Amino acid sequence: MAEKQIAVVVRQYNKEEPTKAIDVVEKAIREPGQGQAQVRMIYRPINPSDIFCCQGIYGGFRPKLPAAPGLEGVGIITKLGPRATSRTTHTARQLKEGRRVVGVPWPSAEGEGTWQQYVNVPFEHLIPVRDEVSSEDAAQYLINPVTALGFLEDLKVPPGKYLLQNAANSVLGKELISLAKRRGTKLINVVRRDEAANELKQLGAEVVINSKTENVVDRVMEITGNEGAWAVINPIGGEASRPFFSAVREGGLIYIFSLFGEVVIVPMYDLHFRDITVRGFWLNKWLGRLSKEEREGKLLEVMDYMADGTIKPPPPRAKYHLKDVKAAMKEAMKGGSQGKILLEG
Ligand SMILES: NC(=O)c1ccc[n+]([C@@H]2O[C@H](COP(=O)([O-])OP(=O)(O)OC[C@H]3O[C@@H](n4cnc5c(N)ncnc54)[C@H](OP(=O)(O)O)[C@@H]3O)[C@@H](O)[C@H]2O)c1
Incomplete structure (x- = not known):
């Protein structure tokens, strides 16, 4: 029997009360497929765009429901699927089991967002996290x-x-x-x-x-x-x-x-x-308008800015376990910009 994980799912969008759009469930941990890496998530921030996704007003994509929300976060590679090692760039050589990574993008558009414990991500979408960057900061690398x-x-x-x-x-x-x-x-x-x-x-x-x-x-x-x-x-x-x-x-x-x-x-x-x-x-x-090389260059440049402290997200306002996501969302929706609410676990 497949091992289980905790995951948040959006069952039905709710514009007025986005916390009512979601549930916490147990679901099977899937093996990574062709060209994918399995990532065990560490932290995910709650951004305004995550709330918009639960409300059903985020225009970029609308995955088939039920879908795991979560547009960004940081995790550790736990397994590589077949042919997930084909790239020969400097970046790809660092993408091994045990490495902290961020996804650009995470497969949120396919209903496999970061608000679950394990996410299978196309290997090509992973960026290694520099050692100087804390996991709290790396979780907020992308958006x-x-x-x-x-x-x-x-x-x-x-x-x-x-x-x-x-x-x-x-x-x-x-x-x-x-x-x-x-x-x-x-x-x-x-x-x-x-x-x-x-x-x-x-x-x-x-x-x-x-x-x-x-x-x-x-x-x-x-x-x-x-x-x-x-x-x-x-x-x-x-x-x-x-x-x-x-x-x-x-x-x-x-x-x-x-x-x-x-x-x-x-x-x-x-x-x-x-x-x-x-x-x-x-x-x-914007990322879609860049060539593959330009895009990778810009993404690594941002990681460098985080590593040298040029970009430093404010300290997280609070951390909540993934299973307490509703309370975390309520806190995030109170506004105030002292720092993000992080979902852990
Ligand atoms: N399009 C994109 O690709 C993209 C990418 C990243 C972020 N964003 C957007 O950028 C914005 C900032 O993101 P964030 O994560 O940095 O947000 P955040 O830290 O949660 O900050 C929200 C900000 O919005 C202000 N605000 C909220 N409602 C307001 C209103 N009615 N009038 C004036 N100010 C208001 C808040 O001011 P107070 O502190 O005074 O409440 C605060 O400064 C969000 O809207 C997000 O969706 C878009």
Whole structure:
């Protein structure tokens, strides 16, 4: 009889109460197939995108239900399936049993996400974790750090110009602050609370605006000598999105990249007369646009940034056992960006 593992499954999406979408079950541990590695998971963070998946509003993919959720995490290779050793690159040579790895992507789109104890992953999708990176940090390697690099690579903000980011005190925002500093990109950071502004200043952010007490457009114009920000990244919709379109330079680009709010409000004036462009950004699409070599290069670069401390996720807010996933999700949904809730076990 096959050994059993604990797994979380989404049975039916629930937009209003995503904790009701999931159950904890026992299921058989499967042998790794052709070209796959079996990975015993260590930690998985709860990201906003995991909540969106349980709500059934995540647009990237909708696996057939029941499906194991979980878009990222870290684990240890426990077994290699047949022909899971064929790659000859430097990276592949490190991918042996006992090695800590992250998946890019994990097979979440096929309903085999990281919120289970064992995941069989295509060998080609594994990146070895550098020894300097803790498992808590490595669990958060993919979604935010790689996106932070994606923004900077895509937007190519020239020296002396500013990138304007909203929700700058999010985990992603904080990682972008340190990565941008390392790469010489200037940032204007927008938050909605004084406490968050002070926290970012202590982290080394040079320019922080509190959108609740300051006029974002006026402040950005003042900082940029009336030119506007070179580009904008904004994950927040609704009324809060409005000023970002007026704070970008003429001909500037605005990336929208989340589901916090169902609509964004774009002033017609800025679209009509100021030639601005509004685009979506989704990490998977960005990675998909790169050649195989470029992609591997960027992914290893992010691992290096984590190893040298340039990108350091905030310490986890709490750890919960996988079987206590509902309580963990409730905690994660309370918001606040002091660090991720990690699922362990
Ligand atoms: N498209 C992609 O490929 C991609 C990749 C990575 C991340 N993301 C998105 O990036 C965002 C940040 O991710 P994260 O993991 O860093 O999140 P996080 O640490 O949970 O932070 C959430 C942030 O959103 C802010 N926020 C939430 N609702 C808000 C509202 N109504 N108005 C203003 N601010 C609000 C919070 O501010 P307070 O602290 O003031 O509550 C906090 O700064 C998420 O939306 C995530 O889905 C997208």
